[in-house]
Amino acid sequence: MSGTSLVTARERAIAVLGGEPDxxxxxxxxxxxxxxDAVGLEQRAAGLGTRSIKTTSKQWALDKIITLIDLTTLEGxxxxxxxxxxxxxxxxxxxxxxxxxxxxxxxxxxxMVPYAIEALGAAHGDPDDGLISVAAVATAFPSGRxxxxxxxxxxxxxxxAGADEIDMVIDRGAFLAGRYGLVFDQIAxxxxxxxxxxxxxxxxxxxxxxxxxxxxxxxxxxxxxxxLAGGDFIKTSTGKVAPAATLPVTLLMLEVVRDWHLATGQxxxxxxxxxxxSSKDAIKYLVTVAETVGEEWLVPHLFRFGASSLLNxxxxxxxxxxxxxxxxxDYVTID
Amino acid sequence: MSRLAVPKTxxxxxxxxxxxxxxxxxxxxxxxDGGFLANAAKASRKDARDAIVAAxxxxxxxxxxxxxxxxxxxxxxxxxxxxxRAQFVAEIEQAEGVTRAAASAxxxxxxxRWIWYAGWADKFAQVTGNANPVAGPYFNISVPEPTGVVxxxxxxxxxxxxxxSAIAPALVAGNAVIAVASERFPLSxxxxxxxxxxxxxxxxxxxxxxxxxxxxxxxxxxxADVNALDLVGAGDLDWISLEVDAAxxxxxxxxxxxxxxxxxxxxxxxxxxxxxxxxxxxxxxx
Numbered sequence: 001m002s003g004t005s006l007v008t009a010r011e012r013a014i015a016v017l018g019g020e021p022d023x024x025x026x027x028x029x030x031x032x033x034x035x036x037d038a039v040g041l042e043q044r045a046a047g048l049g050t051r052s053i054k055t056t057s058k059q060w061a062l063d064k065i066i067t068l069i070d071l072t073t074l075e076g077x078x079x080x081x082x083x084x085x086x087x088x089x090x091x092x093x094x095x096x097x098x099x100x101x102x103x104x105x106x107x108x109x110x111x112m113v114p115y116a117i118e119a120l121g122a123a124h125g126d127p128d129d130g131l132i133s134v135a136a137v138a139t140a141f142p143s144g145r146x147x148x149x150x151x152x153x154x155x156x157x158x159x160x161a162g163a164d165e166i167d168m169v170i171d172r173g174a175f176l177a178g179r180y181g182l183v184f185d186q187i188a189x190x191x192x193x194x195x196x197x198x199x200x201x202x203x204x205x206x207x208x209x210x211x212x213x214x215x216x217x218x219x220x221x222x223x224x225x226x227x228l229a230g231g232d233f234i235k236t237s238t239g240k241v242a243p244a245a246t247l248p249v250t251l252l253m254l255e256v257v258r259d260w261h262l263a264t265g266q267x268x269x270x271x272x273x274x275x276x277x278s279s280k281d282a283i284k285y286l287v288t289v290a291e292t293v294g295e296e297w298l299v300p301h302l303f304r305f306g307a308s309s310l311l312n313x314x315x316x317x318x319x320x321x322x323x324x325x326x327x328x329x330d331y332v333t334i335d
Numbered sequence: 336m337s338r339l340a341v342p343k344t345x346x347x348x349x350x351x352x353x354x355x356x357x358x359x360x361x362x363x364x365x366x367x368d369g370g371f372l373a374n375a376a377k378a379s380r381k382d383a384r385d386a387i388v389a390a391x392x393x394x395x396x397x398x399x400x401x402x403x404x405x406x407x408x409x410x411x412x413x414x415x416x417x418x419x420r421a422q423f424v425a426e427i428e429q430a431e432g433v434t435r436a437a438a439s440a441x442x443x444x445x446x447x448r449w450i451w452y453a454g455w456a457d458k459f460a461q462v463t464g465n466a467n468p469v470a471g472p473y474f475n476i477s478v479p480e481p482t483g484v485v486x487x488x489x490x491x492x493x494x495x496x497x498x499x500s501a502i503a504p505a506l507v508a509g510n511a512v513i514a515v516a517s518e519r520f521p522l523s524x525x526x527x528x529x530x531x532x533x534x535x536x537x538x539x540x541x542x543x544x545x546x547x548x549x550x551x552x553x554x555x556x557x558x559a560d561v562n563a564l565d566l567v568g569a570g571d572l573d574w575i576s577l578e579v580d581a582a583x584x585x586x587x588x589x590x591x592x593x594x595x596x597x598x599x600x601x602x603x604x605x606x607x608x609x610x611x612x613x614x615x616x617x618x619x620x621x
Contacts, residue, residue: 325580326384328560329391 009230010188012264016228026180030224036216036252045248048291049284058283059321062314063101065282066093067127069311070135070271070304072107073335074142074239080115083108087119089333090132094315096331097322102127103311104300105165107135110158117162126164127300135165135205139190142209142238144169148186155193159202166194167205169238170222172212180225187229203301205271206231210249211241219249223256233269239306244274247284254292261293270297273306279317282310308335345375345521347382347545348528350389351538357381362546364522367432375521377546380554383513386542387560390484390511393539398481398509406456408535409506413449415530420446423523427494430520445499448600452503455605459507463606467613474616479609481509482587483562486555488515488548490568490597494523497598501567502541504604510563513542515552517568521545548572556580563587563608567598 010021019025053061071090073082086106094100104127106116116134117124125131136158140146146154155166168190174182187206194202206226210219226234234253237244250272257268270289276282282305289297297303312332319327345364346353355361358379366372376382397405416423420442427438460479467475485505490497497517505512516524528543544551549572556564556577564581566574570591581588589607592598 325557325583326387326554326559328558328584331559 009191009228012266013184013228013230016263021181021184021228023179023181026184026225026228027178030180030221033220033224036220038216041216041252042248045246045251045288048251048288049247051284051287053283053287058317061283061286062279062318062321064286064298065279065305065314066103066311067101068298068300068303068305069103070105070107070273070306071103071311072239072273072306072308074107074109074137078109078112080112083112083115084119085333086335087116087132089311089335091120091123093311094318094332097318100315100318102130102132104304105133105135107137107165107167107306109141110136110138110154110161110163112136113158113161113163124162133164134162135167136161136163137167137169137238139168139186141167141169141207142240144171145173148189151186152189152193155190159194159196163202165203165205165233166190167207167235169207169209170226172209175213175222175225176218180221183225184229187226187231191230203232204230205233205235205269207235207238207273208253209238209241210236210245211243216248216252219252220256223253224260227256227260227268231268233271233304235271235273235304235306237272237274237306239274242275245272245276245306247281247288250285251288251292254289254297257297258293267297267302269302269304271304271306273304276305276307277309277313279310279314282307282314343373345373345525345545347376347378347386348525348532348541348543349382349386350392350542351532353528353532354382354385356546357385360546364430364519366429372429373522375525375545378515378544378551379546380551382544382546383551383554384558386513386544387484387486387555387558389539389542390513391560393511393537394481394483394509396537397506397511397540398483400509402457402460405507405509406453409453409456409503410450412530412534412536413446413453415534416442416446416449416527419526419530422526423495426523426526430494430522441493441496445495448496449499449503451600452507452605455602456507459602459605462602463609463611469615472618474618475613476616477611477613479508479606480612482608482610483510484513484560485510485563485565485608486513486515486552486558486561487565488552488567488569488572489517489524490592491517491519491548491571493517494520495527497568498524498527498543500598500600501565504600505563505565505608506536506540507605508609510608511540511542513544513555513561515548515555515568516543516545518546518548552577553580556586557583559584561586563589565589565608566591 090103138155139151208222316327356376360377361374424438464478469475489501557580
């Protein structure tokens, strides 16, 4: 999976904004976007969550969820061994059922990328081809509190180690202070650091950390900002701040992605991350994607779940469907 | 001026809360004389699943409590039962159509039995555990540990005594319980849940389902996250196939009992839901 080129992203942003992406222009543009009807948004999300998905549709949804998971371990206590067992789980989620699909990617800290790639071996590649890619969090994840040089070095190191996707965090402090130009420039610079020597580029996921943005209006503005600056994906959260991904926030980001697609023809991905633990919740997200941007978004290069415990719940549900009786935690791995 | 009757809604007891059945179903509970007594929730397989999730979450805390503490908590339930005895006597009188004296005797026996089991909490390990003889400078000790999540089909022919006789022994060792109440006499089981909810028993340690045991039991027997199955009150069900289902996931199973001595108090009912752990330890480091 490769990212879009930086030059076209900047040109496109200038065309959309009608000027250089500095604080004043961005402020004029982002604050000109209509505000979010919070009550309507939450009601729409709640309505989408009431759909009943049963039998064969549920079976399809469960397999689809697995193919969209970024299986994640982002702990201070991560070790190469833990990453290897994560990769083993990503490649064979359920050893008792060979029909279980593989997940889309494993998501690790930058220094763990070499171990993940080594463990994946021949299975490393594009999830659209049924392989597993490696995503690395970068730019002083999860706080993003570091100088730009450190963020760029962090990113470049992960890309050089072979990461296919970079999950960066925006500077929420600068965003909330209204310094949109700074946030734009940082995203664009990180996008530049995603470039590989052969001219291709790692895909860039921009984490908005919606739990710290306080309002839906801010989430909408941050989504536009991240897309304008060249993000290939917009991602809700780091998973380290509560609330993490919620259905209304994801719906709102999907609406921005839909509007961007209508305006420019470009398809941006969305990744809700953190707090999605049950299959039931994940199915609500699938419904929301299909109803907002369309079913063609339900592919690994346009939609992902950032999750770790979700996979086990999906496997338990699959086992229930396969055997006819409820399964238990003793029949899946302990993560 | 006459008052409007305020009938009580009997619901399920799952994870410390009193939800209605997920299915929305209820059934009529009739008095001994055939008159309407109350509507009880008719639990579905999903209620059973939810109860098992709640029980599983409760196992660590309850089994991790000290034996002395578990004994105190169980004893306090008996104290609270004593305080509510008038309610239970009236319920049993109406539901079973027995005399006040007989109902009163059943409540007495239930409370006494609860106290008897509470007393075992910090004593049964001394009886069922052992210091094994070894030929070396170390101890070898066997201790009973709780099996985990225990599903119980309680005796179907009594209101309160059957429930108490079936769930109290499983609780003693630190198991979490899902009890399927008597289909004909479910009301006292739910009233007992109200006692448990206001006592010191952590939520999820006891879960009570009302409805059709024939419908719910197969889901409990085949559920992979249930560790043991007490079929004491399942004599009228197809309990052999329940036992077969339970064997698929290696559950401990107690078979049905009938007659006046069914589920009689016994140390065996406690030790049935324990697993023996054997460990060794050096006698001295010097």
